[in-house]
Amino acid sequence: MRIRARLDAIGDKVLDGTRVSAEEAVLLLEHEDLTTLGAMGDLVRRRKHTDGVVTYIVDRNINYTNVCNAFCNFCAFYRPPNHDEGYVLPVEEIEAKIRETHDLGGNQILLQGGHHPKLKIEYYEELFRRLKSSFPDLWLHALSPPEIVHIVRVSRLELPEALRRLREAGLDSVPGGGAEILVDRVRRKLAKNKCSSQEWLDVMEEAHRQGLRSTATMMFGHVETLAERVEHLERVRELQDRTGGFTAFIGWTYQSENTELGGREATTAEYLRMLAVSRVFLDNIENVQASWVTQGPKIGSASLAFGANDMGSTMLEENVVSAAGTVHQMLEPEIVAAIRDAGFIPMRRNMYYERL
Ligand code: SF4
Numbered sequence: 001m002r003i004r005a006r007l008d009a010i011g012d013k014v015l016d017g018t019r020v021s022a023e024e025a026v027l028l029l030e031h032e033d034l035t036t037l038g039a040m041g042d043l044v045r046r047r048k049h050t051d052g053v054v055t056y057i058v059d060r061n062i063n064y065t066n067v068c069n070a071f072c073n074f075c076a077f078y079r080p081p082n083h084d085e086g087y088v089l090p091v092e093e094i095e096a097k098i099r100e101t102h103d104l105g106g107n108q109i110l111l112q113g114g115h116h117p118k119l120k121i122e123y124y125e126e127l128f129r130r131l132k133s134s135f136p137d138l139w140l141h142a143l144s145p146p147e148i149v150h151i152v153r154v155s156r157l158e159l160p161e162a163l164r165r166l167r168e169a170g171l172d173s174v175p176g177g178g179a180e181i182l183v184d185r186v187r188r189k190l191a192k193n194k195c196s197s198q199e200w201l202d203v204m205e206e207a208h209r210q211g212l213r214s215t216a217t218m219m220f221g222h223v224e225t226l227a228e229r230v231e232h233l234e235r236v237r238e239l240q241d242r243t244g245g246f247t248a249f250i251g252w253t254y255q256s257e258n259t260e261l262g263g264r265e266a267t268t269a270e271y272l273r274m275l276a277v278s279r280v281f282l283d284n285i286e287n288v289q290a291s292w293v294t295q296g297p298k299i300g301s302a303s304l305a306f307g308a309n310d311m312g313s314t315m316l317e318e319n320v321v322s323a324a325g326t327v328h329q330m331l332e333p334e335i336v337a338a339i340r341d342a343g344f345i346p347m348r349r350n351m352y353y354e355r356l
Contacts, residue, residue, distance in 0.1 A: 006027060007027065007028070007031055010027065014040045014044065020281055022234045026230050028040075028280070029229070037273050037276040037306070038307075040279075042306065044307060045279055045288070048309070052345050053344065054308075054310065054347070055311070056311040056313070056314070056339070056349065057314070057350065058313075059101065059106045059314065060100070060106060062094055062098075062109050063112060064088065065086075065087060066079050066085070067086040067088065067113075067117075068080070068114025068115045068116065069115050070115045070194045071193055072191035073190060073191070073259065074254055074259050076323040077323040081116075088119070091130055094127070097109075098138060099135075105332075107135070108138075108350070109139070109142075110313070111140060111141070111142035112142065112144055112175060112177055113147065115147065119151075121166070124143070125165060125166070125169040132169075132170040138170075139172050139173070140171055141172060141174075141351055142171055142172075142175070143171065145176075145199070146178035146194045147178070151166075159202065163207055163210055163212070164210065173214055174207045174214035175214065175215055176215040176250065177217055178194065178195070178200065179200055179216065179218060179232070179236075181218065181224045181228055181229065182197040182201065182232045183231050184196055184197050185228070186222075189223045201235060204239060204243075204246075205242070205243060207245065209243070213245055213351070213352065214245055214246060214247070215249070216236045216249050216250070217249070217251065218236075218250075219251075221254045221271075222261065222263065223261075237283075237284060241284060244284070247286070247287060247352060248286070248287035248289055249287070249288050250288075250312070252271075252293070252295075253266040268295065272303065275303055275306045275308060279306070286353065287309055289308060289310045291303070292312065292328060292330060293328055294328075297330055301339070302342070304343075311335050314335060
């Protein structure tokens with residue numbers, strides 16, 4: 001079959017609501033035009049979210065430490081152990097940041113950090129208990145899978161036991177960071193000291209089994225092929241078929257400034273194409289976020305016509321992407337305006353995507 005006929009057949013499947021295969025998703029990424037991909041992403045999004053609402057959350061990123069022994073070559077945020085600029089935030093400072101978030105009406109924090117060689121599970125248990133006692137309604141969206149694998153290793157624990165202890169100390173949900181591309185060839189090129197693809201998925205599967213929800217992410221536009229991007233989506237989709245634990249998918253593009261890896265960054269069109277194909281392929285994930293933090297507010301709004309139904313977080317503080325040279329800021333009124341400008345109804349949500 002000629003390429004156009006095959007693309008049309010895939011388009012028919014999307015119209016019918018039939019699941020698209022990995023091979024078909026690669027064909028879409030390779031050959032379909034941008035506007036058709038946008039229409040497909042938008043169609044799937046409108047089927048899942050019929051009332052024209054686009055959600056967002058008021059929360060804050062807190063990076064409790066930048067000390068890290070994973071040495072990922074795409075990361076401009078970390079400092080190696082014993083570096084002059086390494087820090088571990090004092091708990092009082094973390095509390096002050098949460099208080100500021102509370103004053104702006106937010107009760108969730110996204111707490112993530114480097115792989116600090118000296119922080120064992122007791123540090124997190126103590127921190128979580130203290131934060132929960134200072135702020136009883138706080139939602140702790142904390143510790144991406146690679147951090148949890150690191151804690152398991154330095155604390156010499158088994159994963160189920162570590163997750164159980166973190167949950168009992170106050171962990172509410174798990175952010176999907178550190179997935180990059182869930183293909184080990186890619187991970188060996190970017191982050192050879194970080195957990196494997198299977199370990200990332202194992203943490204999520206165990207978290208879901210213990211009743212914790214999580215997000216799934218993808219950072220693309222570096223050393224991966226289009227087929228590897230789709231392989232990543234396939235692994236996420238397979239796990240979601242088994243557990244249903246992912247609340248949302250968030251894809252963003254690699255930011256190259258100040259990184260050891262360097263190189264070019266994905267274009268806006270590449271971002272939008274990937275967003276639309278992710279929406280079509282991940283038919284079992286309800287919510288897809290726009291990445292205005294890497295793309296800027298205007299492309300963030302445009303993403304809502306390519307399959308995204310969520311504008312993510314107000315990001316009162318962002319340290320990781322900004323360390324790689326990209327600084328975009330939107331507070332709540334700007335997010336609301338951007339959603340309205342794109343023709344949708346803005347609504348605040350919590351981590352479960354329940355509207356507030
Ligand atoms: S991406 Fe995370 S794990 Fe990798 S070097 Fe940066 S802080 Fe460490």
